Amino acid sequence: xxxxxxxxxxxxxxxxxxxxxxxxxxxxxxxxxxxxxxxxxxxxxxxxxxxxxxxxxxxxxxxxxxxxxxxxxxxxxxxxxxxxxxxxxxxxxxxxxxxxxxxxxxxxxxxxxxxxxxxxxxxxxxxxxxxxxxxxxxxxxxxxxxxxxxxxxxxxxxxxxxxxxxxxxxxxxxxxxxxxxxxxxxxxxxxxxxxxxxxxxxxxxxxx
Amino acid sequence: xxxxxxxxxxxxxxxxxxxxxxxxxxxxxxxxxxxxxxxxxxxxxxxxxxxxxxxxxxxxxxxxxxxxxxxxxxxxxxxxxxxxxxx
Numbered sequence: 682x683x684x685x686x687x688x689x690x691x692x693x694x695x696x697x698x699x700x701x702x703x704x705x706x707x708x709x710x711x712x713x714x715x716x717x718x719x720x721x722x723x724x725x726x727x728x729x730x731x732x733x734x735x736x737x738x739x740x741x742x743x744x745x746x747x748x749x750x751x752x753x754x755x756x757x758x759x760x761x762x763x764x765x766x767x768x769x770x771x772x773x774x775x776x777x778x779x780x781x782x783x784x785x786x787x788x789x790x791x792x793x794x795x796x797x798x799x800x801x802x803x804x805x806x807x808x809x810x811x812x813x814x815x816x817x818x819x820x821x822x823x824x825x826x827x828x829x830x831x832x833x834x835x836x837x838x839x840x841x842x843x844x845x846x847x848x849x850x851x852x853x854x855x856x857x858x859x860x861x862x863x864x865x866x867x868x869x870x871x872x873x874x875x876x877x878x879x880x881x882x883x884x885x886x887x888x889x
Numbered sequence: 890x891x892x893x894x895x896x897x898x899x900x901x902x903x904x905x906x907x908x909x910x911x912x913x914x915x916x917x918x919x920x921x922x923x924x925x926x927x928x929x930x931x932x933x934x935x936x937x938x939x940x941x942x943x944x945x946x947x948x949x950x951x952x953x954x955x956x957x958x959x960x961x962x963x964x965x966x967x968x969x970x971x972x973x974x975x976x
Contacts, residue, residue: 704971705964712959726957737967741974787905787937794902803900808933812943820943821950829947848948854913865915873909880944887943 693749708737711754714850715761721834721841722762722769732768736761754852755860762842762860779835781878788881810888824886832882836875843868844875899927904934908941 695703715736720729739760740747747756784791795804812820819825833841839861846852846860858868897920904927910916911924928934 699972699974701968701972705968708964708967709959716957730957730960730963734963734967738970741967741971744974786902787908787941789905789937794900803902805901805933808901809936809940811932811936811939813939820947825947826950829944830951833948833951844948848945849951851949869909869913869915873906876909876941876944876948879948880940883940883944883947 689753690749693747693753696744707753711757714754714846715757717845717849718758718761718842719765721845722765722838724769728768729765732761732765735764739764751859752856755856758842758846758860766838777835778837779878780837780840781874781881785877785881787873788877807889812883812887815887819887822886825883828882828886829879832879833875836878839863840871840875840878843872844879847872848876897923899923901927901931901934901937904928904931905937908938911938912941912945 692703692707696707712733715733716729719732719736720726723729723732736757740757743760747753751759781788786794789809793806795801795806797803833844836844842861843857846857847854852860854865854868857863858865861868863871899920904924907916907920907924911921916924928938
């Protein structure tokens with residue numbers, strides 16, 4: 682989903698030149714993603730709106746220093762994360778964080794797999810059900826979406842932002858690596874943990 | 890006597906740790922061959938893979954439409970700050 686580098690360079694030039702129409706277009710386009718990221722740090726919509734607003738003010742002030750080494754939206758989301766982290770610091774102590782145990786591959790508890798002293802070691806004890814065979818309305822139900830949201834809300838910070846940017850906002854792995862200073866391998870590990878935790882939480886709604 | 894499979898063998902327990910790598914195309918070709926061969930014969934792991942795909946789709950359906958809309962007044966104020974910024 683990365684946009685053309687040439688187009689973006691033009692956009693940055695127009696912003697530097699102070700073109701208000703370009704500014705408004707960029708604000709409208711990036712607002713939903715920045716809001717989602719901000720909202721995942723803070724307790725309410727109003728605070729998230731404040732964080733996004735402060736992001737734009739910081740971006741306007743920092744535009745001259747933006748070197749274009751990262752994409753515009755990567756730079757913006759980094760500003761949002763920094764501001765949201767400060768605003769959310771007080772709430773963060775109260776905020777529940779649930780991380781999967783390392784002994785839960787893919788979010789399945791270890792007893793879903795046969796032990797090494799059993800026949801077919803490492804095989805399923807009870808195989809997962811095929812969710813694709815279920816009626817579509819169960820998968821697309823409001824309950825399923827609500828369960829996904831609740832699971833994301835309690836993820837540790839980096840996993841939360843990664844899964845939002847990759848699977849909700851449709852960012853590329855490369856962009857997320859730049860935004861969060863991650864290697865590609867680390868990005869995949871954290872994304873897999875996040876998806877595993879969300880998958881696990883969907884079991885309660887969709888089935889095992 | 891140990892019943893443990895050889896270290897490079899694909900088991901259901903090992904495959905589910907590689908689902909994101911698989912979906913990202915970040916698996917070495919020989920490992921990819923072993924994973925594909927396992928998936929071919931293992932309906933449980935095919936279902937596990939499908940559960941991840943459904944999960945990813947569910948996150949996508951959270952959508953960006955219901956985020957609090959940008960207040961037009963705020964956009965005007967920001968634009969004002971933008972056009973009058975000190976160069």
